Amino acid sequence: MSLQSCINIMKELDIVGARQLGRDMTKEIGFGIVDQARVTTAISELARNIYLYADQGRICCEAIENMGKCGIKLTAVDQGPGIEDIGKVMQDGYSTSGGLGAGLPGVKRLMDEFDLVSERGKGTSITAIKWLR
Template sequence: MKKVSDSLKINVEVMDQEDVIVVRQEIRQLMRGLGFSLMDQTRVVTAVSELARNIIVHAGQGRVEAYQVIDQHRIGISCIFTDEGPGIHDVQKALEPGFSTANSMGIGLGGAKNLCNEFDIESALGKGTKVTITEWLK
């Protein structure tokens, strides 16, 4: 997978719930521009909503970036969610269906993973979390 140069389309600092809406709208617009179907847009933007909310709930603030990617014969979109929050103690467990923390809804992370083609998470306790999702244009 190759990041397309000069194609960083979205770079939003997420500090409150209003920003989550902004991120959703901008990523939807980017996907529409790339030719993704309404179904794909809805699915991926729902994942984006879950992941951007996680930033607010668990870290208070963070950043969402999105850009176009290419891989041999296909193009896609990658979205990166980074925060400098407390990190996740047990990532595998956090991805299990039904996993829930006190103040979240319990399907955020695992649910988001089910909603996109590729899902990657790195997390370090005390340092933060970085989630990358990628969706390919079919």
């Protein structure tokens, strides 16, 4: 199973498109409604971060399989300013935009696997996976 779709995030409306893409793909893979909502929320947070902090980037959703397990892999990539202090942004309650600060720590909790790589001046890449139970 190798199904992948990407959406460019350049305007606020693209966040809605990314959410829909994730919802459609989780349904197709066979996720229940609760996990569909978890993945969709994670996509929303990742896409909003791209929109707010990097101006533009892309979100990719990919159906994956590993040792008989199926899942969805989200990849959020941008060429924005990068994250100055990853430790700080991964703390609950930390926000630079005046939001709730649930963003990236929330995404990490919603998904089963989470990986963040960021380089100042070059951008950020986040990969998150949710496995079908």
